[in-house]
Amino acid sequence: PAARRSGAARPPLRGPGAARRPVAVQHGGAVAEAAFGRKVAVLDYVEPSPPGTKWGLGGTCVNVGCIPKKLMHQAALLGSALKDAQHYGWNIAHPVHHNWSEMAQAVQNYVKSLNWGHRIQLQDKKVKYFNVKGSFSDPHTIRGLTKGGKETILTAEKIVIATGGRPKYPIHVAGALEYGITSDDLFWLKESPGKTLVVGASYISLECAGFLTGIGLDTTVMMRSIPLRGFDQQMASLVTEYMESYGTKFLKKCIPTKVEKLESNRLQVTWKNTDSGTEETDSFDTVMWAVGRAPDTKALNLETVGVKTNSETGKIIVDAREATSVPHIYAVGDITEGRPELTPTAIAAGKLLAQRLFGQSSELMDYDNVPTTVFTPLEYGCVGLSEEKAVQCYGSDNIEVYHAYYKPLEFTVAERDATQCYMKMVCLREREQRILGLHFIGPNAGEVIQGFALGIKCGATYPQLMKTIGIHPTCAEEITKLHITKRSG
Structure with a gap:
C-alpha cells in the first residue's frame, strides 16, 4: 500500500447495485487513491504454488522477493x-555451522509482521x-x-x-x-534445501544460488x-566468475x-550439453526453477472486457498514463509491457496514477535511469545504460568508457581476492x-x-563527477577517481 495521507472515510463498496463513483483496486496494488478521499477496495489473493506454498498480504517483494532475499543474502x-x-x-571456534531452520523462522516471522503492518495500514486509510x-x-x-x-x-x-508475476515452470521438462x-517456495522452506540445483541464469537464480x-x-x-540477460554482459561475467571462486558450481550451455x-x-x-550434445546426470536434494516469470493475469478475464495484452508475453499493454485499452482500467507493475520489473517503479507509478486521477497532477512516470542491484555474493549495482546498449544507441565512436579495478580496504587485512571488484562509467x-x-x-x-x-x-557529466570529493576510505570513493578509458587500451 502506497497511501501516506488519510482521506475521508466512506462505507465499503459492496453489492451489484453499488454506485460507480468509487475506485476498486484489483489485487494488492497501490492504494494512494484513498489519500484523496475516495472509496477504495483492494482485492488480494495468493494462489498457492504447485508445492502448496502460500503467504499473506503485501505482494511478491514482501513475501517471496526482495525482503526475504536480502535477509538471506x-x-x-x-x-x-x-x-x-x-x-x-x-x-x-571451528567448524562454524549454519542453522537453516533458525534463519528461516526469523525471516518468516519478520515477513508475517509486514503482512500485519499492511493490514493495519489499509484499515488506517x-x-x-x-x-x-x-x-x-x-x-x-x-x-x-x-x-x-x-x-x-x-x-x-x-x-x-x-497482480504482479509468478515464476514459470519448464513444463516441457518431465518431472519439473x-x-x-x-523462489515462491524457497523462502518458506522450514528445513534446509540441502544440495541444490538452481536452473536459470536470471538475477533471481544467481542471488538464490549465491546465498545458498x-x-x-x-x-x-x-x-x-x-547470465543476467539485459544487464551489462562484462559485469555479468565478473559476477559469475566471483561466484565460481566463492564455491558455486556452474553447468554452462546445459538444458535439463x-x-x-x-x-x-x-x-x-x-541434462544435455548443447555444445557437445552429451547427456549427464546427478542427484540433488532440491531443484529450483528460476527460468523466468509470467504475468499473473490468466484468471482475470481480460479478453472479456477488451483489455489488450501482448500475445507473446501476456503482459498488459499500457500507455504513458498506465491506461489500458479500456479507458477506465489501468495497470501498473510487472504485468505491464515494457516496464522494469522492480517494486519501487510499481509503487512510484501507482502513486503518480492516483495523483493524475484525483490529485489534479499531470506528472507521468519516468522510467529512465532507474537504479537497481543484483544481490549476489559480490553485489552488482547499476543505473542507466549498459555498455552494449550505449553502443547500440549512439555508436561506439560516440561513447567513452572510464573503468577501473579496485581493492576494498576491508579485503586487505583479510587477504580476500578482489579480482572481480570493478567499476565502469x-x-x-x-x-x-x-x-x-x-x-x-x-x-x-x-x-x-x-x-x-x-x-x-x-544529467550529471564526467567533469562534474571529477569535481566531486570522495569519502575516504570507501569503495564509492573510487568512482570519483575514474580516469582510464577503454579507448586508451
Whole structure:
C-alpha cells in the first residue's frame, strides 16, 4: 500500500447495485487513491504454488522477493565475515555451522509482521480489504471468489490491475512440476534445501544460488546461455566468475531434460550439453526453477472486457498514463509491457496514477535511469545504460568508457581476492561528456549506486563527477577517481 495521507472515510463498496463513483483496486496494488478521499477496495489473493506454498498480504517483494532475499543474502555475508574476523583478531571456534531452520523462522516471522503492518495500514486509510480472487464480469464489475467459493461482487468507476508475476515452470521438462520448486517456495522452506540445483541464469537464480552457497550448501547453477540477460554482459561475467571462486558450481550451455525421484527421495536430474550434445546426470536434494516469470493475469478475464495484452508475453499493454485499452482500467507493475520489473517503479507509478486521477497532477512516470542491484555474493549495482546498449544507441565512436579495478580496504587485512571488484562509467563522447550509465561490482553496491543515481538522473557529466570529493576510505570513493578509458587500451 502506497497511501501516506488519510482521506475521508466512506462505507465499503459492496453489492451489484453499488454506485460507480468509487475506485476498486484489483489485487494488492497501490492504494494512494484513498489519500484523496475516495472509496477504495483492494482485492488480494495468493494462489498457492504447485508445492502448496502460500503467504499473506503485501505482494511478491514482501513475501517471496526482495525482503526475504536480502535477509538471506545478509545471512551469507555474515558467514563470510566470520572467516574474515579471524584475520582481525577474533577467535572464532571451528567448524562454524549454519542453522537453516533458525534463519528461516526469523525471516518468516519478520515477513508475517509486514503482512500485519499492511493490514493495519489499509484499515488506517479506510481501504476495504477482500481476501478473494477477482476477475472481470464486465468493464466496471469485479467478481471475487473466496477459497470456499463464496462470491463477492464489486463495481467501480475506475479499476487498477496490479497482480504482479509468478515464476514459470519448464513444463516441457518431465518431472519439473512434480518435483521442482521456485523462489515462491524457497523462502518458506522450514528445513534446509540441502544440495541444490538452481536452473536459470536470471538475477533471481544467481542471488538464490549465491546465498545458498554462502550458508554452506552444495549449490549448482545450470545456465542455458548467458547470465543476467539485459544487464551489462562484462559485469555479468565478473559476477559469475566471483561466484565460481566463492564455491558455486556452474553447468554452462546445459538444458535439463528430466527430473526423477529416487528411492532415497533425492532428485535425479538429466541434462544435455548443447555444445557437445552429451547427456549427464546427478542427484540433488532440491531443484529450483528460476527460468523466468509470467504475468499473473490468466484468471482475470481480460479478453472479456477488451483489455489488450501482448500475445507473446501476456503482459498488459499500457500507455504513458498506465491506461489500458479500456479507458477506465489501468495497470501498473510487472504485468505491464515494457516496464522494469522492480517494486519501487510499481509503487512510484501507482502513486503518480492516483495523483493524475484525483490529485489534479499531470506528472507521468519516468522510467529512465532507474537504479537497481543484483544481490549476489559480490553485489552488482547499476543505473542507466549498459555498455552494449550505449553502443547500440549512439555508436561506439560516440561513447567513452572510464573503468577501473579496485581493492576494498576491508579485503586487505583479510587477504580476500578482489579480482572481480570493478567499476565502469559509460559517457557520451562530447564536450560535456554526459554520463549514460554507471556500473559497480563490490560490497554494498546498492548503497553506492543509490547515491550516484540522483546525479545521473539530473544529467550529471564526467567533469562534474571529477569535481566531486570522495569519502575516504570507501569503495564509492573510487568512482570519483575514474580516469582510464577503454579507448586508451
